[in-house]
Amino acid sequence: MKKIALLLLLIIGLAFSSETTGFQVTFVVDSLVICVPVSGNENEFVEITDFPRELSLNATIRVEMSHEDQGLQSIQNTIYELTLVRNDGVVSQHVTFQSPVQIRLPFYGDSIDQVVLKYLDETESPAVWKKDGLSVVSINTDEDYLIASVMHFTKFSIFQYQDYQAPLIEWVKLNQQMCSNGGFLTEQPHFSVAINDQSQxxxxxxxxxxxxxxxxxxxxxxxxxNLANISNTEVGLTINSVLQAGNYNLQVAVEDDAGNVTSINWQLVKTQAVHVSSLLVGPNPVNINKSNIHFTYDLSQNVDVSIKVFNVAGKKVKELNLSSGVVGASTGANHISWDGVDDQGNKLSTGIYFVYLVADNGQEKDVSKFILMVVK
Known part of the structure; x- marks a missing residue:
């Protein structure tokens, strides 16, 4: 009968009891490589790396008696329970075995870097997962692996847990509007930040x-x-002081307990002058029969806004007017949409149009321009 070997590459969390009577290990499958014999030769294997990731592996090791001598730990009467469980809780594989074993532990500081479990077959070398990538190497010395008498054709590489996935900063909003680097500040801004940590x-x-x-x-x-067990969680910062004109630096940093950090460092501006920036009109070109026209732009303060659209002949075909402080006429990022119907009630014809956005606070103005192409 052909033997089939399954090689499981695992990243796990190791939790050791302070007592010498036992410890527990919990496994989380990060990647699986299935090795199967080919051409009837048990020494040749084909690796299949696209194995379903929705499987997880749980294991418990109970130690009834143990002692340690210069890094060599002898464990007697050890019961190993390995259960392969799907996310829906269905048990697809269950293995139990018992054997006196010897474990040679390579120590690095106070942590265990790696322990490799191998079934007792001196013709095979244990496989080890390296931290710098999912690559497999062979260890030929018996000083770096655990030898056990196991009636099961499976090898396990066991590693100290390490999380490499940093938390995410999903978005930053200023006064409930999307904020970006180079934007404008209000006198008393409120920032909200969405944070997400999907690492399991x-x-x-x-x-x-x-x-x-x-x-x-x-x-x-x-x-x-600190936030616990977060998923799309919002945190906020409200500035109670009245900001003076000048350049400001917004910094957001999030760090998980594994030391992974995500951060942003943006320059924002508080100015007394009327200023329009980052005007975008899209989609461009736009098919009027399929999409509205969207205007996005930044304003340095609450101002009256007018958006005028001219055709190539210089005729004004549309004017949109917004009062200071309403949506589309407020400090910071603004967004409005238009259905492409002109002042005569007709859809814009195919052609080139010129967009003029005027911001006016009653004392000074600023103008931004954009060229729009319309198709049907």
Whole structure:
């Protein structure tokens, strides 16, 4: 009968009891490589790397008696329970075996870097997963692996848990509008930040810090804290002081308990002058029969806004007017949409159009321009 070997490459969390009577190991499958014999030769294997990731492997090791001598730990009467469980809880494989074993543990500081479990077959070398990638190497010395008498044709590589997936900063909003680098500040802005940590391999604790300070660092306000088991969680920073004109630096940093960090460092501006920036009109070209026309832009303050659209003959075909402080006429990022119907009630014809956006606070104005192509 042909033997089939399954090689499981695992990243796990190791939790050792403070007592010498036992320890427990929990496995989480990060990647699986299935090796099967080919051409009837048990020494030749084909690797299949696209194995379903929705499977997880749980294991418990109970130690009834143990002692340690210069890194060599002898464990007697050890019961190994290995259960392969799907996400829906259905048990697809269950293996139990018992044998006196000897474990040679390579120590690096206070942590265990790797332990390899191999069934007793001196013709095979144990397989080890390297931390710098999912590559398999052979260890030929008996000082780096565990030897066990196991009536099961499976090898396991066991590693100290490490999480490499950093938490995400999904978005940053200023006064409920999307914010971006180079945007404008209100006098008393409120920032909200969406944080997401999708890693399943750590405790889910994420530390965060949100701060706003000016260039000479004479002003700074911040908020920080810890979040547990987060998923699309929002944190906020409200500036209670009235901001003076100048350049400001917004910093957001989030860090999980494995030390993975995600951060942003944006330059924002508070100005007394009327200013329009980042005008975009799209889609461009736009098919009027299939899509509305969208205008996005940044304003330095609450102002009256007018958007005028001219055809190539210089005739104004549409004018949109917005009062100061309403949606589309507020400090920071703005977005409005238009259905492409002109002032006569007709859809725009195919052609080139010129868009003029005018921001006016009653004392000064600023104008931004854009060229739009319409197709049908």
């Amino acid at each position: 391999n750590d405790s889910g604790i994420v530390a965060y810090r949100v701060s706003l300070k000016n260039d000479d660092q004479s002003f700074e306000e911040n908020v920080s804290g």
